[in-house]
Every structure is written in C-alpha cells, then in structure tokens.
Amino acid sequence: AQSVTQPDIHITVSEGASLELRCNYSYGATPYLFWYVQSPGQGLQLLLKYFSGDTLVQGIKGFEAEFKRSQSSFNLRKPSVHWSDAAEYFCAVGEVEAGNNRKLIWGLGTSLAVNP
Amino acid sequence: DTGVSQNPRHKITKRGQNVTFRCDPISEHNRLYWYRQTLGQGPEFLTYFQNEAQLEKSRLLSDRFSAERPKGSFSTLEIQRTEQGDSAMYLCASSSRWGEGEVEQYFGPGTRLTVT
Numbered sequence: 001a002q003s004v005t006q007p008d009i010h011i012t013v014s015e016g017a018s019l020e021l022r023c024n025y026s027y028g029a030t031p032y033l034f035w036y037v038q039s040p041g042q043g044l045q046l047l048l049k050y051f052s053g054d055t056l057v058q059g060i061k062g063f064e065a066e067f068k069r070s071q072s073s074f075n076l077r078k079p080s081v082h083w084s085d086a087a088e089y090f091c092a093v094g095e096v097e098a099g100n101n102r103k104l105i106w107g108l109g110t111s112l113a114v115n116p
Numbered sequence: 117d118t119g120v121s122q123n124p125r126h127k128i129t130k131r132g133q134n135v136t137f138r139c140d141p142i143s144e145h146n147r148l149y150w151y152r153q154t155l156g157q158g159p160e161f162l163t164y165f166q167n168e169a170q171l172e173k174s175r176l177l178s179d180r181f182s183a184e185r186p187k188g189s190f191s192t193l194e195i196q197r198t199e200q201g202d203s204a205m206y207l208c209a210s211s212s213r214w215g216e217g218e219v220e221q222y223f224g225p226g227t228r229l230t231v232t
Contacts, residue, residue, distance in 0.1 A: 004158075034220060043120075044159070044207070044223040090158050102172060103149060106158030106222060 002027045004087040006107035013081050014105050014115045023091030032094035033074040034104065035065055035108070039087040047089075050074060061078050086114045120224035122208050128230045129198055136194045137227045141210030147189050149221060150183055151207040152176065157205055198231045199228060205229075 004111055005024045025031055035047040048059025065076045065078040074091060088111050092104040121140045128172055129135050141148045146167050151159035162181070163173045167188035177183075180198075185191040205228050209221035 006163070035224075043225040044209075044221050046222075049220055085140060092158075103161040104151075106154070106160070107159050 002093060002095055002105045004093050004105055005106035006089075006110050008089055009108070009109045010111045011115070012113040012115060015083050016080050019076075019078045019085070019112070021089050021091075021112070023074045023076065023107060024072050025074065025091070025093045026072065027093050027095075029096070029106045031067075031074075032096060033065075033067060034094065035059065035063070035074070035076050036090045036092060037061075037087050038090065040110075044090065047073045047076070081112075081114055083114045083116060086112055088112070120208055120210055120222055122206075122224040122227050123145075124227060125225060126228050126230075128232065129202060131231055132197055134194065134196045135198055135229065136192055137206055137208075137229075138190060139208030139224060140190045141208070142222055143189075143224070145210035145212055146188065147211045148185055149211070150193055151209065152193070153205040153207055153226070154203075157171050162193075183226040198229075200231045203229055203231045 007022050036044040037047050046067055047063050048057050050057050050067045058064050061073050062081040063078050065074055067074050083099045088109045090109045091107045094104055095102045123138045127135055149164040150162040152162055153159045161174050162177050163183050164171055165185040168185050180196045184192045205226040207226045208224045211221045
C-alpha cells in the first residue's frame with residue numbers, strides 16, 4: 001500500500017540555520033510528490049512538487065527538495081531558516097490512476113520550531 | 117477567483133446533531149476532494165468528485181457521512197448523528213484533471229468541527 005513516512009515529528013532549529021525535513025515514500029509507480037506547509041489557523045499551502053525531470057525542485061519561500069528514487073526519499077531543504085518558517089510541514093504522494101489524479105496520501109507531518 | 121472557500125470556518129455542535137459543511141472550489145477545477153485532519157495527524161482522504169460524480173469514498177466515510185456535488189460546482193459534506201470522534205478539521209481541495217496543466221490540489225482553510 002502507498003504510504004508516506006516523515007520520521008521527525010518535531011524539529012527545532014535556530015534562525016539562520018539550515019534545515020532538512022525528511023520524507024520517505026512507498027509507491028509502486030513513478031511518484032508524484034508534494035510538500036505542503038500549514039501555519040496555525042491557515043490552510044495547506046503548496047511549497048513545491050515533483051513529477052518528472054530534474055530531481056532537484058525549487059519551491060516558494062526559498063525551499064527546495066530533492067527526489068532520490070534509490071532511497072525513496074523526497075527531503076525538503078532550506079539553507080537559512082526564518083522565524084516565519086515555523087509551521088507544520090507535510091509530505092504527500094499523489095495517487096494516480098490512468099493518468100488521473102485520485103488523491104493524496106499524507107505523512108503525519110513535521111512540526112518546525114525556530115529559535116531566535 | 118480567490119481560491120477554495122469553506123463555510124463555516126468553525127462549528128460547535130452537540131453529540132447526536134447533524135451538521136453540514138460547504139466547499140466552493142476554484143471555478144475552473146472539475147475535481148473536488150474532502151479530507152479530514154485530526155490534531156497531530158496528516159490529512160486523511162475521505163472522498164472525491166469529478167464534476168458531479170463521486171468517484172471514490174474512503175472506508176473512513178461511514179454511513180453517517182454523505183457528500184454531494186449536485187451541479188459539479190460547490191460540494192456539501194453532511195455528518196448525521198455526530199459523535200465526539202468526528203471532531204476534526206474538515207478540509208476541501210480542488211484540482212484540474214491530470215494532464216491539463218495543473219496537478220496539485222488547492223486547499224481551503226478548513227472547517228473545524230467540535231462535537232461536545
């Protein structure tokens with residue numbers, strides 16, 4: 001069955017430090033991968049997505065993610081974290097059937113805290 | 117278009133009462149999804165529509181839950197005889213069909229249900 005694992009439930013970093021959030025997936029076909037961010041009281045916002053092509057994808061807010069098929073991973077990175085990045089981060093894999101987007105399978109999320 | 121909207125944003129109800137939520141997707145999107153998110157968890161898929169047709173329902177969607185999208189535009193999610201375990205954030209998302217240039221799902225702000 002398709003699944004997404006985010007091994008880190010909580011991460012705390014200092015402002016200005018680099019960040020890497022881990023995501024591993026289990027999916028039988030070529031995955032469609034997403035990272036979303038959810039701030040308190042806000043809806044889910046797409047940070048970036050991967051479907052094919054260049055395995056390093058750039059997103060909004062200075063985030064990037066790298067798809068590694070051999071490791072079944074899609075880790076999210078940011079070189080310098082800002083206090084406003086404190087939020088919940090979700091990795092998701094898009095379940096596709098006959099070329100149609102069916103649904104997203106989600107990880108449990110990683111809560112990011114940023115120390116000043 | 118301002119994105120996906122959901123009403124109400126918050127709903128407090130007593131156990132045993134019926135509640136109905138509404139979702140208005142992005143106007144040109146023909147796919148509409150419902151997810152449920154409980155505290156500390158990632159979203160869980162409930163059901164999705166393509167136009168007015170309900171194409172898939174999760175086993176999480178018990179007989180007390182019903183969703184409709186009568187004219188292929190807005191959708192409603194009704195929960196009958198609410199239970200305390202129904203307390204959660206109910207998220208709506210919309211997207212275009214795969215291969216039409218937009219593959220990600222755009223989320224509304226959610227409706228937070230509290231069953232007392």
